[in-house]
Amino acid sequence: xxxxxxxxxxxxxxxxxxxxxxxxxxRRTKSVEDFYIGGRQIGPWVTALSFVAxxxxxxxxxxGGGFGYLFGMATLWIAAINVLLGGTLxxxxxxxxxxxxxxxxxxxxxxxxxxxxxxxxxxxxxSAVIILLFMIIYNVSILKxxxxxxxVLMEIPYTYxxxxxxxxxxxxxSIGGYLAVVWTSFIQxxxxxxxxxxxxxxxxxxxxxxxxxxxxxxxxxxGLINTxxxxxxxxxxxxxxxxxxxxxxxxxxxxxxxxxxxxKVLKIGTIVASVGTCMALLPYLNGAIARVHFSxxxxxxxxxxxxxxxxxxxxxxxIVLAGVVAAGMSTFASVLIILSxxxxxxxxxxxxxxxxxxxxxxxxxxxxxxxxxxISLLIALRPPALVLTLTAFSWAVIASTTLWPVLFxxxxxxxxxxxxxxxxxxxxxxxxxxxxxxxPFGIHGFIPGIIIGLILMVVVSLFTPKFxxxxxxxxxxx
Amino acid sequence: xxxxxxxxxxxxxxxxxxxxxxFSIVWAIWIFKPGEDDE
Numbered sequence: 001x002x003x004x005x006x007x008x009x010x011x012x013x014x015x016x017x018x019x020x021x022x023x024x025x026x027r028r029t030k031s032v033e034d035f036y037i038g039g040r041q042i043g044p045w046v047t048a049l050s051f052v053a054x055x056x057x058x059x060x061x062x063x064g065g066g067f068g069y070l071f072g073m074a075t076l077w078i079a080a081i082n083v084l085l086g087g088t089l090x091x092x093x094x095x096x097x098x099x100x101x102x103x104x105x106x107x108x109x110x111x112x113x114x115x116x117x118x119x120x121x122x123x124x125x126x127s128a129v130i131i132l133l134f135m136i137i138y139n140v141s142i143l144k145x146x147x148x149x150x151x152v153l154m155e156i157p158y159t160y161x162x163x164x165x166x167x168x169x170x171x172x173x174s175i176g177g178y179l180a181v182v183w184t185s186f187i188q189x190x191x192x193x194x195x196x197x198x199x200x201x202x203x204x205x206x207x208x209x210x211x212x213x214x215x216x217x218x219x220x221x222x223g224l225i226n227t228x229x230x231x232x233x234x235x236x237x238x239x240x241x242x243x244x245x246x247x248x249x250x251x252x253x254x255x256x257x258x259x260x261x262x263x264k265v266l267k268i269g270t271i272v273a274s275v276g277t278c279m280a281l282l283p284y285l286n287g288a289i290a291r292v293h294f295s296x297x298x299x300x301x302x303x304x305x306x307x308x309x310x311x312x313x314x315x316x317x318x319i320v321l322a323g324v325v326a327a328g329m330s331t332f333a334s335v336l337i338i339l340s341x342x343x344x345x346x347x348x349x350x351x352x353x354x355x356x357x358x359x360x361x362x363x364x365x366x367x368x369x370x371x372x373x374x375i376s377l378l379i380a381l382r383p384p385a386l387v388l389t390l391t392a393f394s395w396a397v398i399a400s401t402t403l404w405p406v407l408f409x410x411x412x413x414x415x416x417x418x419x420x421x422x423x424x425x426x427x428x429x430x431x432x433x434x435x436x437x438x439x440p441f442g443i444h445g446f447i448p449g450i451i452i453g454l455i456l457m458v459v460v461s462l463f464t465p466k467f468x469x470x471x472x473x474x475x476x477x478x
Numbered sequence: 479x480x481x482x483x484x485x486x487x488x489x490x491x492x493x494x495x496x497x498x499x500x501f502s503i504v505w506a507i508w509i510f511k512p513g514e515d516d517e
Binding site: 073074076077079080081083084087088089091092096209210211214215218225226227229262263264266267268270271273274275278281 | 482483484485487488490491492494495497498499501502503505506507510512
């Protein structure tokens with residue numbers, strides 16, 4: 001069977017399953033809590049694997065392969081830190097407390113939690129606006145990535161690729177809400193995992209095994225197998241931290257902890273999430289193997305698509321393609337539901353004080369997700385230069401803004417309203433300025449952003465009025 | 479040089495990933511106690 005037959009067939013089956021999930025979950029989505037956090041009824045496997053799928057977008061698979069191609073085996077460290085910080089420790093440190101605190105405070109969004117924890121409308125509006133603005137930009141980068149994947153692997157024009165993926169996502173998110181997002185992400189995690197494992201088996205076979213790959217890479221340049229190798233410590237460490245520790249401040253991932261059925265879910269969930277995040281090793285490994293086969297690709301981002309086409313039979317490469325598309329769709333859908341929540345619950349509801357009936361809130365939430373998705377689509381079809389520049393650091397800016405307020409909000413009773421506000425604004429401005437002046441010393445803006453945010457959180461909290469015993473007791477329940 | 483002709487420092491990335499998974503198992507089975515305040 002030729003690839004011109006298999007590619008569309010596999011893709012149509014995959015997209016049809018997503019639409020079906022949207023229809024089924026739509027029937028179970030009856031309240032606002034159902035729409036944004038699945039009624040806090042999600043089990044361990046679905047929570048953990050949907051976390052993994054939302055964590056790794058197509059940018060990680062294609063871009064990670066590109067880094068592996070450029071810098072070699074040292075990039076495996078990025079994935080290892082992903083597993084340690086972004087998977088295991090994120091679940092252990094944040095999971096139990098976020099679940100407990102958000103239920104006690106009855107909040108369904110990150111800005112909503114910060115607002116009630118720090119008793120601050122400014123914190124709510126600031127974090128919601130930053131999330132809204134930079135998450136849309138992040139979404140544009142994901143859509144753009146998917147458009148290019150369709151272009152390279154299926155020879156479908158960029159515009160049609162972007163339109164096709166966006167319309168399907170908008171359909172199931174606006175109908176099924178969070179339930180559709182986690183269930184489709186659960187399926188997508190399996191597709192991504194199977195695709196990446198298939199690619200790894202065939203690419204290792206093509207090069208004669210891992211030892212042969214390392215010997216071949218060493219002949220090209222010893223820096224391709226050494227650590228930090230060609231990248232150097234500042235770039236490697238700061239990038240590994242932004243894509244690992246940064247997760248601790250990303251609302252589309254933290255919301256997974258809101259939605260779990262009970263704390264027992266975290267037992268199996270943590271193990272599944274840790275094993276699942278190990279799939280991050282594979283794009284970097286395959287990217288390095290691609291370097292053995294192709295010495296001069298037009299752009300490093302072509303490493304995974306080109307390797308896929310070379311080593312896999314049509315059915316296998318169709319599954320890898322579906323996996324890459326799945327990675328993009330799951331992240332886009334997760335971000336979309338967060339954006340809708342920030343807009344309707346935080347900005348319109350709490351921020352502007354508009355009381356809506358539960359039915360209206362649900363309807364407007366669905367409309368908001370469709371409108372925000374449509375705006376992302378319009379920008380992605382012809383992205384302006386400024387948006388393209390901002391996509392490179394949208395993740396860093398959001399994480400620099402929300403990471404410490406969330407972490408200190410659940411671990412330090414002495415964290416104050418002003419400490420939180422200064423940490424947010426300071427972290428945000430520092431990350432933005434650092435990236436705008438061209439990343440001095442090769443260090444990603446996330447690093448100075450979180451350092452300044454940490455200092456401000458601690459110092460300002462120490463010298464500003466504490467919360468009352470009553471407020472602290474309400475949150476900690478002790 | 480470590481296993482598979484990989485320098486030890488690079489090979490350690492695989493070890494860190496493996497230890498993370500093992501630690502998650504240890505934490506889930508022996509350390510984490512959801513307790514009676516499970517809501």
